[in-house]
Amino acid sequence: MLEYLDSLSASESDSDAELETILLYLRKSKKKKKPNSEYLKKRNTHGEFSLNKELCDERFINYFRLNREEFKEVHTLIQPIIHSEGCNAQKPIGTEEKLEVFLRYLASGDSYKSIAHSYRMGDRTVSKIVNEVSRAIWKTIQPMYLPQPTEEMWISIASDFETIWNFPHCVGAIEGKHVVIKKPNKSGSLHYNYKGDLSIVLMAAVDAKYKFTFIEVGPMGRFSDGSIFSICELEKKMAGGSLHLPSPSEIPNSENIFPYVFVADEGFPLQINVMRPYPRRSVMQNFENKVFNDRLSRARQTAECAFGILASRFRVFRRPFENKVTSVVDIVKAACVLHNYLRRNSTVTSDIGQNESNENLSSEQLVQIQRNLSRSLNAAFSVRKIFTEYFNSVGSVPWQEESVSLRHN
Template sequence: MMYTYLLNLLDSESDSDFVDEEIAYTTIFRRKLPKSDYLKKRKTHGEFVLQKELSKEKYKNYYRVTHRVIHGFIKEDIEAERCNASKPIGTEEKLAVFLRYIASGNCFKSMGYSYRMSDRTVSNIVNEVAGAIWKRMQPLCMPQGTAEHWTSIAHGFEERWQFPHCIGAIDGKHVLIKKPGLSGSSFFNYKKTFSIVLMAIVDSNYKFITIDVDSMGRFSDGNIFGSSVLAKKLKNNTLNIPPASLIPIIDDPMPYVFVGDEAFPLCENLMRPYPKRSVMDNYENKVFNYRLSRARQTVECSFGILASHFRVFRSPFDCKLDSVVKVVKASCLLHNYLRNSPISQIEEFSENMPEHQLLPLRKINTRSPSKAFCVRQNFTEYFVSPAGSLPWQRDSVLRGKY
């Protein structure tokens, strides 16, 4: 009877009924369907309640991270606003849903069944918590680079990987996604899959220094790097990199550099290996490639740890692009947070990187400035000199590790 009355009200042609029509529309279209009995039992039978029965070790394996500290950072940002719900979802439960999502890689619908929520609710929670983690934890887990910060990173590379003046290893990976609607071939990459590109710089302890997750998979590698924030700051000299200084046996001051693979151009502040045609009969160039590879492997290992620790990277993301970007950024921050924890808390999850998911960038051939060649040659001379050589490097090069 009420719906008949409302429909008759909408059929009225009187201008004086305009306000009443708005009320009628609101009443019809905002009316919520009754909750199912399954969803009503979230507080007693949902996965968030049942996980409290887990032991401490299983709890850590279940979420991949102890989230009490993280909850303290983002609690205020994810608190529910005033609503008509008698039992709104709590902040701890929201964080638990997000952490379980990135730890398991389950789809939103599967998460909704286990936590007794709708898949739309799970999607909103993941998007909200990921944004809050990036907002609150970025200053702690991924601080902005200063001259002192870069110097500290360079010291770590020299101590651990014997590469002086190295301030980070750079690499990019294609993060697979489901084809976005009405996107055409914008995200279609050279492996015939759909992706966005995660460009990252990593320090000697496998922690992300800076990340860029904005590029579409269809762009060429030169365009991806050239349009990245890193390339722009390198070009504008706004990265606060320390000035060039001397290293043993080299007369010219040597700049601080990033190390990358063949997917990146050779620049004054970015070293890439010699091409294959230049190392076939050249021992010195082989040594340089070996030494650069030792330092560059940190970024490969970082991607491997990230993908094995958070299994959401094991399959293509099936959510909106904005949510994908937020989840990837938040996962990188949580990776850094774990790297600051005792090593025993993260080593157990370290496995080989699933290559079917994080695809490497293609190799490129670009012209490089002459000064970049001089910098690379100076590093080569240092690595084969008594002051910079390693006892085992000759045997490694002879075994083909270059």
């Protein structure tokens, strides 16, 4: 064929139309797809999507982490976005099957190839579906179940923390976790964290009922200490006064003015609106400081419980992500939004973890961020001091002395 084309181009009497026809034929023949294997052709009859229709309700929940009604509701929300109308495929993959593929990936953490094998589709197709559905879930569900915070919302959260966890004027527990990933191409040491893993950081604020009120995904794992929080959007809004936190006010039976605060561990700097525990040297012989640390730790465990429930429900967090970083960000955001959606009717008691699917986090995933060693302002120390005095006077609770004794003995 090539020799024939060369002869055509060399001849002055050749027709240009004939040459163009042959070239067009060659281009079309190159683009012609290989026929699907017999295995892929049986997707509609033997694929997992077809077989899952036989699942009982209990197995359906275990398989996808949503019950059938929740599946239908989420599907209704994202269907217009992931609909495949107008695609080139003769039999485009349906929207319900796409949602199933994504939820199965979250629930199991299996590789794309494993899921592609069971659903009888290509692994690249699975990759595209996961990316498409994760973005659709964030776009449609985030405004309802992870909205921008308002002053009324903060006041409601503070009321829950006071009622359930005995920490007044607390508007959330802040926590940061390293989400372990596979090394991106040409990334150098950007994603290496202090434990030697490659990761991106998931920064979150959690309310009294284990729901996320703020998430930010993406800072590279090499950032540690205060640098992670300092570049976080939550801290920027807090410093700029655009977080809509309520104005400081009195707490009943106390004459002091208390700001509304987040609680955090040693990985965060002590600030006027961020309370962290006293360091070990300050609690060795100081019972009042021990009481403060105990009360703060009790409220702060809501964040640990939220991450534990997230990793227990969606086992994709139990192994390193092998996706591109941009895809990991979308998947993590979608998982956090679904976590909030599934907790919309959940109740919480003061018994931490009671009746919750909360498991200990894997040592290889959702790793704790490194401790913070930055200096704090004197005003922040003063705020912590008035909370300490309150917890050891009019704000004391009957069980705190026994709790401190158990924790420190």
